[in-house]
Amino acid sequence: DTEVTQTPKHLVMGMTNKKSLKCEQHMGHRAMYWYKQKAKKPPELMFVYSYEKLSINESVPSRFSPECPNSSLLNLHLHALQPEDSALYLCASTREAGANVLTFGAGSRLTVL
Amino acid sequence: QKEVEQNSGPLSVPEGAIASLNCTYSDRGSQSFFWYRQYSGKSPELIMFIYSNGDKEDGRFTAQLNKASQYVSLLIRDSQPSDSATYLCAVNMTKGGGSQGNLIFGKGTKLSVKP
Numbered sequence: 315d316t317e318v319t320q321t322p323k324h325l326v327m328g329m330t331n332k333k334s335l336k337c338e339q340h341m342g343h344r345a346m347y348w349y350k351q352k353a354k355k356p357p358e359l360m361f362v363y364s365y366e367k368l369s370i371n372e373s374v375p376s377r378f379s380p381e382c383p384n385s386s387l388l389n390l391h392l393h394a395l396q397p398e399d400s401a402l403y404l405c406a407s408t409r410e411a412g413a414n415v416l417t418f419g420a421g422s423r424l425t426v427l
Numbered sequence: 428q429k430e431v432e433q434n435s436g437p438l439s440v441p442e443g444a445i446a447s448l449n450c451t452y453s454d455r456g457s458q459s460f461f462w463y464r465q466y467s468g469k470s471p472e473l474i475m476f477i478y479s480n481g482d483k484e485d486g487r488f489t490a491q492l493n494k495a496s497q498y499v500s501l502l503i504r505d506s507q508p509s510d511s512a513t514y515l516c517a518v519n520m521t522k523g524g525g526s527q528g529n530l531i532f533g534k535g536t537k538l539s540v541k542p
Contacts, residue, residue, distance in 0.1 A: 356431075356515060356532035371531065395449075404470055414459045414519050414530055418470040425510065 317341050318419035320405050326425045329395060335422045337388040337405030345411035346388040348380060349404040357404055361387060364411035397425045431518050433533035441541050444501040448536050450516030460492055460499045461517040471515055506540045513537045
């Protein structure tokens with residue numbers, strides 16, 4: 315069992331919908347990450363939170379809005395997405411930002427119709 | 428120049444053989460190197476990491492690092508059909524933009540182990 319839990323596992327949404335992806339870890343890690351992975355491509359870094367503050371935003375469109383309510387939770391709010399945003403969204407955590415041993419969650423498979 | 432490069436494969440080896448997976452990287456200052464395994468439709472899982480030049484062994488897996496050549500490899504001995512997956516090389520970036528200090532992944536090499 316992964317120590318990083320992501321919900322939902324699968325999400326189908328229309329371009330006008332608002333939905334959220336959720337991620338939770340209880341390892342005491344202080345850095346959490348969102349990656350996006352399209353088919354046959356490597357994971358691409360989207361956001362990094364360190365000590366509950368956004369430290370990196372890799373020029374992600376504003377239709378993706380991250381939120382870190384506390385040190386164990388990380389959300390990704392989705393609004394007005396495009397079909398090309400369909401992908402596997404991976405949450406990960408590390409003990410500290412830059413401590414590179416990423417622990418990934420199982421991912422949320424997003425389909426935008 | 429791409430930051431982390433891998434041969435996308437597929438690399439096909441018979442069961443019991445040694446599979447050799449290779450990765451080159453562009454950031455000469457990188458200090459940390461990782462191999463992740465990803466089964467189709469699943470998330471990446473860490474196989475090994477290596478920080479120092481030379482070899483690091485863990486069971487059937489050996490990671491090899493040559494910083495002068497900016498090259499890291501993964502050897503899988505006695506390959507099993509269950510090893511069939513995509514293997515992602517990841518390198519920490521030490522320079523440039525928001526990626527600094529974070530892992531950049533190669534495109535991955537798809538390995539197929541034939542019974």
